[in-house]
Amino acid sequence: MKIYFATSNPWKYREIKEKFNNAGLDLGRINTQLLELQDVTNEEVALISARDAFKKFKKPLFVEDSGIYIKALKGFPGLYSSFIFKAIGLKGILKLMENKKNRQAEFISVIVYKDSKQEKVFKGICRGSITNKIRGRGGFGFDPIFVPKGYNTTFAENYAIKEKISHRVKSVNKLIKWLKNGKQKQKSKRSK
Amino acid sequence: MKIYFATSNPWKYREIKEKFNNAGLDLGRINTQLLELQDVTNEEVALISARDAFKKFKKPLFVEDSGIYIKALKGFPGLYSSFIFKAIGLKGILKLMENKKNRQAEFISVIVYKDSKQEKVFKGICRGSITNKIRGRGGFGFDPIFVPKGYNTTFAENYAIKEKISHRVKSVNKLIKWLKNGKQKQKSKRSK
Numbered sequence: 001m002k003i004y005f006a007t008s009n010p011w012k013y014r015e016i017k018e019k020f021n022n023a024g025l026d027l028g029r030i031n032t033q034l035l036e037l038q039d040v041t042n043e044e045v046a047l048i049s050a051r052d053a054f055k056k057f058k059k060p061l062f063v064e065d066s067g068i069y070i071k072a073l074k075g076f077p078g079l080y081s082s083f084i085f086k087a088i089g090l091k092g093i094l095k096l097m098e099n100k101k102n103r104q105a106e107f108i109s110v111i112v113y114k115d116s117k118q119e120k121v122f123k124g125i126c127r128g129s130i131t132n133k134i135r136g137r138g139g140f141g142f143d144p145i146f147v148p149k150g151y152n153t154t155f156a157e158n159y160a161i162k163e164k165i166s167h168r169v170k171s172v173n174k175l176i177k178w179l180k181n182g183k184q185k186q187k188s189k190r191s192k
Numbered sequence: 193m194k195i196y197f198a199t200s201n202p203w204k205y206r207e208i209k210e211k212f213n214n215a216g217l218d219l220g221r222i223n224t225q226l227l228e229l230q231d232v233t234n235e236e237v238a239l240i241s242a243r244d245a246f247k248k249f250k251k252p253l254f255v256e257d258s259g260i261y262i263k264a265l266k267g268f269p270g271l272y273s274s275f276i277f278k279a280i281g282l283k284g285i286l287k288l289m290e291n292k293k294n295r296q297a298e299f300i301s302v303i304v305y306k307d308s309k310q311e312k313v314f315k316g317i318c319r320g321s322i323t324n325k326i327r328g329r330g331g332f333g334f335d336p337i338f339v340p341k342g343y344n345t346t347f348a349e350n351y352a353i354k355e356k357i358s359h360r361v362k363s364v365n366k367l368i369k370w371l372k373n374g375k376q377k378q379k380s381k382r383s384k
Contacts, residue, residue, distance in 0.1 A: 096284050
C-alpha cells in the first residue's frame with residue numbers, strides 16, 4: 001500500500017523518501033502547506049482560552065490576549081509574545097533589533113467575552129516603535145521598549161499615556177461600551 | 193451583573209479593573225492559568241496537522257513536526273522553530289546565545305501517521321549543542337548551528353551523520369518498523 005508524506009518541505013521529503021526506499025516501502029508526497037500553529041491568530045487563541053475558562057468556571061467572563069508585532073522581525077514575537085518574553089526577555093528582543101533601521105511595531109489586544117448565551121470579540125491596536133534600549137520602570141512586558149506613535153516616551157516611562165491610548169485600553173473600552181449599551185439586546189448574535 | 197476577568201496577570205487585571213470602576217461596572221477576577229499556545233506540545237501540533245491533511249486528502253499519510261529546544265533559552269524556539277527560523281534566522285539564534293555558557297540543545301521530531309482506521313505517533317530525539325557560529329552548507333533549518341553529542345561537526349558540515357542519528361531518522365525508523373511489522377495487527381489500538 002502506498003503511503004503519503006504530507007509536507008511542504010522538500011528536504012524533509014528527500015530525507016524520508018530514501019529510508020522508505022531502503023526498506024522497500026512505497027512513499028508518495030502530498031505537497032501541501034499544513035495547518036500550523038503560526039497560522040493561528042491572536043483571536044483564535046483568545047477564543048480557545050475563553051471557552052476553556054468558561055467550561056471551568058461557568059460565570060460570565062472575558063479573557064485578554066495581547067502581543068507585539070515587530071515589522072523588521074516579520075511579526076515576531078507576535079502570537080508568542082509571552083513565551084518569548086519569558087525565554088529571551090527585552091534584552092533578547094533588543095539584540096535581534098540591533099542595526100535594524102525599521103523600528104515599527106504594533107501592540108494588538110484581543111478580548112473575548114463569553115457567557116452561557118454569547119461570545120464576542122473586541123480588538124485594539126496601538127502602533128509605535130521599538131527603542132534602542134530599555135527605558136523606564138513602569139508597566140510590564142514589552143512596555144520599556146515600546147514608544148507609541150506621536151510620543152517620545154516608552155509606555156514604561158509614561159504609564160499615564162499607556163492608560164489612555166494602549167491597545168488594551170482600546171479593546172476594553174469597546175467591551176465596556178458594549179456592556180453598558182446592554183449586551184442583552186444583541187442576544188440574536190449568539191454563537192456557541 | 194458581575195463579570196469576571198480570567199487572568200493570571202495582576203497588571204492586566206489592575207489596568208482593566210479601573211476602567212470598569214470608572215464605568216460603574218462590577219468586575220471580579222478569576223486568577224487562573226489560561227490554556228495557552230505555549231502549553232501545546234509538538235505532538236498535539238502534529239496530530240492537528242495530520243487530521244487536517246487526512247480530512248483533505250483521504251489517503252493513508254503521515255506528517256512530521258520538528259523543533260529545536262535550547263536549554264539556555266528555556267526551550268526556545270521549541271514548538272515555534274519554523275516560525276522563528278523565518279523571523280530571526282540562524283544569526284538571530286546565535287545573537288541570543290552570545291555569552292551563554294550552557295550550549296545544550298535537543299532536536300525533537302514527531303511523526304503522526306493517519307489512515308481511515310488508525311492514528312499513531314512516533315517520536316525521535318537527538319541531543320547536542322549550539323555552535324558559536326554558522327558552520328557548513330549542507331542540510332537545512334538549524335543544521336548549521338547544531339553539533340550532535342559525541343561529534344565535532346554540525347549536521348550541515350556532515351550530513352551523512354545526520355542521516356544516521358538525527359531526531360527524524362529515529363522517528364522515521366520507528367514508523368518504518370511499525371509499517372513493516374504490519375500495522376494491520378495493531379488495529380485494536382485504533383483511535384479516532
